[in-house]
Amino acid sequence: xxxxxxxxxxxxxxxxxxxxxLQYHRDTLRQKTAGLDARQLDTVLPPSEMTxxxxxxxxxxxxxNWFQNVLRGVTELPPWTNVDWDDDRDWDWHSARDDDPLTxxxxxxxxxxxxxxxxxxxxxxxxxxxLSVGADRHTGxxxxxxxxxxxMIEEYARHNGHADLIRESIDGSIGE
Numbered sequence: 001x002x003x004x005x006x007x008x009x010x011x012x013x014x015x016x017x018x019x020x021x022l023q024y025h026r027d028t029l030r031q032k033t034a035g036l037d038a039r040q041l042d043t044v045l046p047p048s049e050m051t052x053x054x055x056x057x058x059x060x061x062x063x064x065n066w067f068q069n070v071l072r073g074v075t076e077l078p079p080w081t082n083v084d085w086d087d088d089r090d091w092d093w094h095s096a097r098d099d100d101p102l103t104x105x106x107x108x109x110x111x112x113x114x115x116x117x118x119x120x121x122x123x124x125x126x127x128x129x130x131l132s133v134g135a136d137r138h139t140g141x142x143x144x145x146x147x148x149x150x151x152m153i154e155e156y157a158r159h160n161g162h163a164d165l166i167r168e169s170i171d172g173s174i175g176e
Contacts, residue, residue: 025156032163054093067115073133
């Protein structure tokens with residue numbers, strides 16, 4: 001069964017529109033990875049080393065980084081706390097081959113749930129202009145919630161394009 005995906009509204013206020021597009025792209029990734037087993041989630045499409053399992057784990061890490069670490073200042077979240085990112089900057093991508101599909105999808109779902117709580121709290125506290133606790137490493141400025149949401153939409157959209165190609169190479173399924 002293909003996971004449901006709802007098109008974003010054509011008319012809505014800015015927070016509703018941004019959250020709808022984020023959810024749309026989250027659901028798109030779920031559709032593109034639905035029904036795959038561990039071997040299929042670890043399939044590469046040369047010359048890239050990207051896998052759909054690595055993508056799922058990467059996006060869980062990105063969700064936690066932006067909404068927990070940067071927005072809220074929470075840094076101690078497993079499984080990311082014990083990772084030597086200096087040793088393997090792409091640990092999330094590489095280590096996914098050791099995780100079963102249930103673990104990968106659970107990791108992403110839990111990260112998204114934490115993100116949704118953080119988004120809701122930030123919206124109540126300051127709306128889309130709520131500022132992050134963490135700062136940009138180049139400028140030292142805080143990010144707005146609006147910026148983080150737009151960045152996350154971009155992150156999912158970019159990787160969903162990759163997912164289209166990888167999934168098609170696995171079983172011929174094509175995206176819309």
